[in-house]
Amino acid sequence: GENVEQHPSTLSVQEGDSAVIKCTYSDSASNYFPWYKQELGKGPQLIIDIRSNVGEKKDQRIAVTLNKTAKHFSLHITETQPEDSAVYFCAVMNSGNTPLVFGKGTRLSVIA
């Protein structure tokens, strides 16, 4: 089955700096790659996603890049703010009704 590795497990950055979180996956048939942000005591919130026919997607300060050949995708957050502090999960899916497979999460701390 699919195996998703996420790095780093923790990340601290100064406010205003960029943060990058990377995930690798094993199943080349996977075609959907969302990123979720989870704040303490809440459910994960979808922040951006990308499909396999696209190499990069951007939404304001957040971007995701996908390298299908190398089977990895990354989340980029620019101009970080303290409210970006949370746990971020990558996930992978390979067909419409199969469950997402999640990475283990990255705890991001943005220091003011």
Added chain:
Amino acid sequence: GAVVSQHPSRVICKSGTSVKIECRSLDFQATTMFWYRQFPKQSLMLMATSNEGSKATYEQGVEKDKFLINHASLTLSTLTVTSAHPEDSSFYICSARGTGRSPLHFGNGTRLTVT
């Protein structure tokens, strides 16, 4: 945007009792809902896949008689933790997806504490 409502957000129950958690898709029809369990500082662990009108598919190691799932309509799935024990204490999260290429959205979770 799509909203998934989960209720209750927090529940405390005594050992041996049963607890029902509801998951509703508020503005879309969800043919498939997923139930996850999350331990502190860990990732989400898939428990079961719930399909409207049919039996749920449970992941290996998840007891179907203990975690009863009912997906009776396109907007509601329920998870019942039967004869709860302290080791069932956890954060339970549901998620739902509409038709086609809709993204997966999550509820805000239910913190279950069994005393």
